[in-house]
Amino acid sequence: MAIPAKKTPSISFYVFGITVCLWAYSFHVFLTRQAPLTSDAVSFYDHLKFYIDSITRGVYPLWDPLWSSGAPNEFFLRRIGPFNPFLVLIAVPYKLGVGFWPLFSGFVTFYFFLGMLGFYRLARVISRDEFSALLAFVLLSLSSLGTRVFDSYIMMFMTPMIWFFYFLITFGQAQKRHAFLGMVFCVMLLMTTYIPFYFITIVLSFFIFFTLVYPKQAVGFVVALFRFMVRNPAVSLLSLAGLALCCVPGYLFFKSASQGTFTLPLRHFDAQHENVLSVKAAVTSYWAMPEDLVYSTFYTSDLRLFDFAAFYLPLTAYILLLLGLAARLNRKIVLMFLWGFFFLLLGSPHLTPLYQFLHDRIFFFKYFRNLHFFLWLVIMPLFVLFVVEQLKDLLDEAQKGGRVKLSIFCSALLAHLAVAAALIWQDSMNYSTWIAWLVSLAAFFLYFWSRLSRDMFLAVLLFATVVQPLEAYHYLSKSWLKVVEVYLTRNALTSLGLSEYDRFSSKFEYTRGEKVLLPAARVKNEPLYFGTQWYTALWDNMDANVLRNYTHSKFILYDRVLAFDDQKEDIRVIEQAWEKGLNVAFVPADSPVENLEGSIVTRGPAMTVSGPTQQLRVIRYNANQVRLKTDLSAKKFLVFNDSYFPGWRVFIDGKEGSLYRANIAFKGVWVPAGDHVVEFRFGEAKRSAIEIFLLVFYCGLLVLLVWSWRKDILAEKKWLEGVRDV
């Protein structure tokens, strides 16, 4: 059994508390919404809000009516990880009436520090040293990974990944049930969050390098895993079932992506593989790790310019990196170096053919778009672990005293001088940088001259670590507050309103906001990010203003329907019909002939519904369903300007009717005269049942994990007491 690391709870407690407070202080303008979220964090907020809104109303949102005039929601759900039981922390208070923003900012902070706590524990099991673990925790918490909470959703897969490695290593050391369940739970979370291929690549490469560096231990791990599973059949079966189940949503999503019913033009642009999730190698290579690093140097060379997405670690990390030149080689360091080096090679497609090689041979490499993610997911935490491991080794060696101690101090001095030279060369005039440098030098000086205890050395080094990020994030906050001013002066508060989904409510909107038309006569749309295949066709080929005008109203009632062949006829026919407001809808030529009623004489223009009327009003509405009450004087063709997609069905007075793909991309149905209830419904009941079952399963597994962890801790305490008694 592994002997647990020596604990110094008081120091850990203070370090945790202070780090969290400093972090929260540094980003308070974002946490309190004085400055806006940016980039992917905006859509993350959007989708999370929509998801929580729906879930708290008892609906699992399979459809997103606000994205691209309606689109399947699976892709966006993957970004947030819909089965993550921690989302309960938002859902329950939200249901009880707490506002969404405080819950959101509280949740992202919690989740970030949950990840950092995992990193601290991971560093502790790797180094078996509290000092190193705390330093690693502070370095990573105050790195620019913290900024990514407000400009990306990377933490949603970073946190479970960190915990996965923690559980993996603790399981390798002692085959405890909680470690096994922890691994399974994290894998399940990762398999349902965004694209799991990043994680799969990270784990597979880890196993390969681990086997290379620790061949005996690798075999021992497999044997121990097998033995554990044989000894714990119930837990193993449950875990295997969980692992199989968590692949179901991903598999279904992957399958639907192969059918091409939805598109991701920006992502899939020019890709040869038919699956719309696939990406051309050149697209992935365009912005990889070197580009991200070069880009970051611009913002980190002068902290006053600091901005989001800049790869940044406090100055102490670089001092320790240089200092580590003199550290002794051990397998841990070699493993970390080789593994990190592999990702540098993989992430530099213009420098090495590794990515292209894997792209051509391993299927899931076709689904990466962001190679630079590895910089944040692997390189950054690995860098921190690497430098603290080196420091720990040097401090251990320095205890020998004499010449060894002196030579290590000389290395520290040289490292500081080299960093100072780099700062001067870079013309870095930030005060905090030089304060950090001086404090770090003083810490080493005093420690090696035995004027500081190890704890005090840690305290001073931590001070040197936190001072620089505080200045950097101060400038970041300041510049983003200015962004708010720009928005305010341009009177574009809608951009700051952050979310379309803030408007999503139980009250149905009959129109899509205000009609804002673009100035030019015929305008091309920007490429669509995500939408159904038919909506994308409209988006790409139709005048942007005509399309905006048309989709402004969600319901249009027509008297007449004409057949239209997507393959042969020009989309401009429909465009002209919309421009002139003709009372005719178009359905595909292969629709059943008896339903085409081209002979009916039209009575005036088509009827656009812009609010509840006697003839048509919405009586029930949620993400997957729209129920209408109609009272028409004559039979009419109703076009619901929400994207058509396989899986949608229509019911008239409870009886399933024929749903048409109308006007290229939308849903249409013939509605008879008189009082009727028309209902559009998406998704089968069994699909929703699977999703809800998974939600419950994940929550159950988390409870089981916590329970078994507590049981293992109690058993360990008992064992330790027994050892002490003996």
Next chain:
Amino acid sequence: MSRAFIDPRVAAFLNTYFKRVFLLYLLAAAFLVWGTRFPYAFNHAKFTALNRYIPKAENMVIFKEDPAKLTEGDLKEFERYYEKAALFMPRSAEARALKGYSYYYGGDKVKAQRAYSQAVRMNPKLFNFYYNLGIIALDRKDHKKAFAHFKDSVAVDPGVNVQSISGSVWYIMFLPSVHQPQLLANAVGTHVRDQYRRGYLQLLISCELLNDHASMLLYARKAIANDFLNQGVFYYYAGLAAYQLNEPQQAVVFLQEAVKHKFQYAQVYQVLGLSLRALGRPESEAAFKASMSLLKDEKIYRPEAENRGLLIF
């Protein structure tokens, strides 16, 4: 008994001093050195990243034409962009020069001078590097240096200068008709011709400030020989230099040409009058009269107005 492969003392020494992390760093350094064989990878990273810092498109033309109109924040944006460009492309003289250009308008003339000096060392075939150095020297009242820089500027072969501008991505992005080589060549030609005219003019002004009339006459003659637009000013300087060099005969010829070229200012008639008087010719009185009347109308040539602190982009 097996013999040790190496002496145990050597092994211990190696183990103590060489089994260290720096071996891994050496490996990484070797990789980086190997990587330099693929400059495309580095350039791609630099250019792709640099493209993300490009200043706002609407400010690009203003930056070229009249940067003084830009706000401090906008100028800072250009400054950072060209700083990064110079850092990413350490061999690009133009990137350095444009860095200097943005420093100048940002108010830091010392940094601007340093950047242009570096640019000149890297590429001595561009007229505007010297010219701008001259303007900066004039601003700093260093007339000797200004004279030297302007002299160097007009000594640059115009053909080579045109070639350098047309071949530089940094300038071409600001010039019209990039996709029509003929139009581009014409545009660059006209642009360069105008630059040289300004170069000669500044050179003559610095000669005047230095009271170097021999050089003034020499360069004024050269400028006249170049047949620039609005030649009057060059005839004036030639006339002034000739008069100061006690060659009134020649001065009268030049100054009369200046008047013919519609360069009619009080000074021209005054120097003309003086030259005519030196020759003992009666027309001198008429010239003085004309000078007085122009003086009353404030039609005075102000050489300092020629340098409005404007650098050549």
